[in-house]
Amino acid sequence: MRMKMFKFGYLLNNIMPARKPRPAERRRRTDGSGRRKTARPPSPQQVISQFDKVGRRMRDLMRQFHTLRKSLGIRNVSAANIVRLKKSWKGQPTKLRKLNQLLRIRLRYSAALKESTWSRRILKLRLVRDPKFVQIGNLAAFTHEVFKIVRKCGNTGKPCAMSIVDIDKFKRVNDSFGHGVGDVVINELATQLKNFATAHGGTAARVGGEEFRVFVAMSGPQLSTELEKLQQSFSRVLSNPKTFGVDPIKTWSGWTTPTFSAGISVRKSGSKKQKLDTVVGALATKSDAALYKAKETRNSVKVHK
Structure with a gap:
């Protein structure tokens, strides 16, 4: 059973609102001269290592998700069904706690999926771009x-x-x-x-x-x-x-x-x-x-x- 990862508008806005950034996170990072710091691009080894870490994290999250879903007896994991279950399980704190845990795992998987897509895109773009050379990978x-x-x-x-x-x-x-x-x-x-x-x-x-x-x-x-x-x-x-x-x-x-x-x-x-x-x-x-x-x-x- 595949997870639908991108239909989270209702859940994000109504059930699990995003945390507001702290003041320290809103500050502009500078190098002391008033100029904004420019981040160095990651090295090939860093990109590959991060790609593998994210892959392992996604597999672990998927395993946890399905284990928890089966323990709750949920087959339909759409946003509408999750909202309906939260209403029907109001008097059952244990189930509600597991359901919230299920939602957190799902959102963490979504974030990992985006990070994995970014790493894959970086690797695909790292080719020799000089037009006088054959397009061969680095x-x-x-x-x-x-x-x-x-x-x-x-x-x-x-x-x-x-x-x-x-x-x-x-x-x-x-x-x-x-x-x-x-x-x-x-x-x-x-x-x-x-x-x-x-x-x-x-x-x-x-x-x-x-x-x-x-x-x-x-x-x-x-x-x-x-x-x-x-x-x-x-x-x-x-x-x-x-x-x-x-x-x-x-x-x-x-x-x-x-x-x-x-x-x-x-x-x-x-x-x-x-x-x-x-x-x-x-x-x-x-x-x-x-x-x-x-x-x-x-x-x-x-x-x-």
Whole structure:
């Protein structure tokens, strides 16, 4: 039975009036110079942590609500029915107390639902907005999607893998050929990683200047094979002078075509249950260690063992 959360006009105005703000809450907060303080935007980790806390709170409130509703024998929880019950239970203080508790839980759930919607909207808006780059998610959006994939893999028993991808000697590309060429290189890798992740039901993000992350529901060897194919495709596209438009680079001035290295870590099927933050953090650490080994030879893919 779903709760109707937004038809509370009558209840709020007539049964449970809102508390008036205290004088301290009405004061204008300033930084001492008379200017109003500007709040800092929350970091990605704060948004994700708050989103998970609100989700747990909503589940607890829903459980309490239905337990209390069943104990009172109420099937219809509309505002009109609540008002009718309050009138009919005037001489029964125990039931009235439980009914008021039911209303408080319902209002707290409504507030949590709004907070959850806000967090989800913030995560969706945290994308790379520069028009010269592919619209690929950042670390906040990536972590949010990874949590969902890890839960799904835990329910289905499938393995999942994370890869950290980094372009080799990217600083030298910028210094030698200019940032315009570097932007093209980043955009091409972002396009290929995003298309690959989308095709396999995963997610990809750009988390640094030339660093990307990919998370998909597949084993380590499978992801390694796919990334090696992407390496060949990446080099083939960049070796084509038409990729760079009006100012083509035909020979890279004696350079080899830009390449990338990748480190992979795997969460195997049947792994013991842990907190999602712990799981994702461990995968990122192992992927980073594998990437460090791949960087020793460059243009390679290493799987953490």
